[in-house]
Amino acid sequence: MTSPNASPNPHVLGQSSIFNPQVINDIHTKAELGRYRMRGFSMFKPIPHWDQLMFMPGTLTRFVIEGYREKCDTKTVLGARFAQKPLELDIPVYITGMSFGALSLEAKMALAKGASMAGTATCSGEGGMIPPERDLSTKWYYQVIQSRYGFNPHHLMLADAIEFFIGQGCKVGLGGHLMGQKVTEQVAEMRSLPAGIDQRSPARHPDWLGPDDLSLKIQEVREATDYQVPIQLKLGAARVYDDVRMAAKCGPDIIYLDGAEGGTGAGPHLATEETGIPLMAAIPEARRALEDVGLADEIDLVVAGGIRNGGDIAKCIALGAKAVAIGHSSLMALNCNKELPGITDYEGTLGVKAGSCYHCHTGRCPVGITTQDPELRKRLDVEQGAERVYNFLHTLTLEVQMLARACGKTDVHSLEPEDLCALTTEAAAMARVPLAGTNYVPGVTEERTLHEIKTLLEKHVANDGGGSRDV
Amino acid sequence: MVAMSTRRSRNDIRGLAEPDVEAPKTARIEGDTAVFDAADLSPRQINLELRRLVYGEQIPEVTIENPGAKHSVAVGILTRCRITIDGSVGYFGATLGDGPEIHITGRVGWSVAENMMSGVTVIDKNAGSLTGAAMRGGDLVIRGHVGARTGIDQKGGTIIVGGNAGALTGFMMQRGRQIICGDAGPGMGDSMYDGAIYVGGAVASLGVDCVEAEMTPEDDELIDRKFRIYGMDRPASFRKFVCGKKLWNYDNLEPSERKLVL
DSSP states (O other): OOOTTOOSOTTOOOOOSSSOHHHHHHHHHHHHHOSOOEEEEOOOSOOOOGGGEEEOOOSSSSOOOOTTTSOOBOOEEEOTTTOSSOEEESSSEEEOBOOBTTBOHHHHHHHHHHHHHTTOEEEOOTTOOOHHHHHHOSEEEEEEOTTOTTOOHHHHTTOSEEEEEOOOGGGTTOOOEEOGGGOOHHHHHHHTOOTTOOEEOOSSOSSOOSHHHHHHHHHHHHHHTTTOSOEEEEEESSSHHHHHHHHHHTOOSEEEEEOTTOOEEEEEHHHHHHSSOOHHHHHHHHHHHHHHTTOTTTSEEEEESSOOSHHHHHHHHHHTOSEEEESHHHHHHTTTTOOOTTTOOHHHHHSSOTTSOOGGGGTOOTTSSSOOOHHHHTTSOHHHHHHHHHHHHHHHHHHHHHHHHHTTOSBGGGOOGGGEEESSHHHHHHHTOOBTTSOOOTTHHHHHHHHHHHHHHHHHHHHTTTTOOOO | OOOOOOSOOOSOTTSOOOTTOOOOOOOEEETTEEEEEOTTOOHHHHHHHHHIIIIISOOSEEEEEOOTTOSSOSOSOOSOOEEEEESOBOTTTTOSOEEEEEEESSOBOTTTTTTOOEEEEEESSOBOSSTTTTOOSSEEEESSOBOSSTTTTOEEEEEEESSOBOTTTTTTOOEEEEEESSOBOTTBTTTOOSOEEEESSOBSOBOTTEEEEOOOHHHHHHHHHHHHHHTOOOOSOOEEEEEOOSSSSOSOOOGGGOOOOO
8 A cells, every 4th residue: 555645654654843853963962062062154943034024115105216316315324422423334234243263364354345345334343453454444343342352442542433242143141152273373362362272252241240330331431532433332132122221321322233133153053043032023122212211313223133135124224223234144245155166165074065054163164254274264365355245235235225215215214114014923013013914013003902992981981970970 | 482402412311421521621730740630520521631631731640639439530541651549439440551650549449450451550448349350461459458350351461469359350361460468259260261360368269260380489589579569568478370271172072163273
């Protein structure tokens, strides 16, 4: 007798979707290894994402802007609250902080040059300033991070903006990681560490503990930099409403929220999968928090995490972000996960195909981006890489403009939640935009209805003489 | 009807941001020295006046009177000069400096001399927690006691404590030296990567991966020299503690994580 569905073995009942072969392999590996497993890249498991939101452009009810003829402004000013020199970007997207150490010198230089060509900024990341990156960056963030590796007040004075790293979306609540393969003599010396150690950075800052201290730390850095440049607080998205309220009270110019989709050069696989909330859910919560503390017009919101294209960026802006930072996608512009014929062999060297590589943590990046190996680094040409980064940033901007014009905006920053709808109830609930084809916003609609019922009841009771009637 | 002001707020909720302040120019300048009274000045005004004197007027010796335990005083001074703070300062005093010799005659709050690159900071009385956090160079001398996590993430330089030190002294210390004349609290040297901690008194307990090492003649010579410079009484003997190096690397690696020869 043959199986009606042509299963190869009709006597096999099936297999567990919980303990699937990957899970079983993972348990076997951990049983040998005796520790959590490390990897690079970002979240593997599916979560509600930007694909579940759509734009509702102009038709007859909205006036559209000519796509190729009429202006759609992209200029983005960050940190005008207290800084004498706010950060002025030509486009609403910049390159987020990724350390020298996690990235090669060539990658840092190519990102800096490409960003400058596009009129936008880069960020030092954790490992301190490398002069070639600073030289090539016309706009440059300097990071004040928990470890303070290589932190130098002279470099602080060279910054166009200062970012306090408090957490990242990919591994909220954890410090940085850099496996020993990448802690070369040069990287170790910049960080004042022994070469070759498996570096696990602190999760807390050394000189402040809570928000009260952070307020004073911000005051200290403003005093040191003479109020010239903006102060940005970078938070991993978790308890966003409360965290952003607290962050706002600490007195920054900018708050940066990193969604759970964000990437890392190295981190525990489990933290990557299990910490944080999606960026789509974080932005409305952050806006609500800023409005509730009366600072929505003063503190700028920068967001990041899993951004792939201009559509994702336009959706972030529509929900309330002023600018969007990208990390991993900018590395892909440098050739991350691309097989270079005659040069790379992903399967042979890392056991995965190009397009599925997550081995940034090993230091064996076949395209010379997340490595310190001199031979591998030669595979990344700074000039060509910079050109590709510029092309990518330029394309992202064109895509954002295209969607903004279609929605009738002459400035990309005029995009608003009203331009969006959701394809699923989860996305509608998180982003607080209506489910496509309806007026239904889960949670919000019910709250409004309850409010209407309460108001009607109050009127009814008042008309009835204060509710004193016997029952 | 009063028109609504459209001007943006220039103060943060806690009143710490002072973007629109100018140097008060109240210092008395006599030759190479200057003195100013900080009693009625905000931290911003104090720092602006100090910078005006040190950078603008090229005064090599400045005294700040009545600092009133204010926060973030004398931060980010990146030149050789001598600053005397006659009294106590709050959090983040004398931080982010490279070169100045700073003498504080009173007490200090948390994170004094944080990320100091070089120079000397001397505190005559007690210091709070996180003293010398992430310090990279120079000498930080506290003649009194210090709180918890002294020299956390320390990357260089020397911290000298005349009295006792609190819990987790040298937590995640990377390089440099600490010389504690009195007792050290529990968890000393926890997760330190490198460097040395010398203790004259009792140690409540050692932190993870902190071990005792043998004192060498070079260690004694260094301690003698530092005590001579700062005119301090040296305890009869010191014990030396260093990193056990057991936490430097993961015990096991996956095949793809094997070490490269770099």
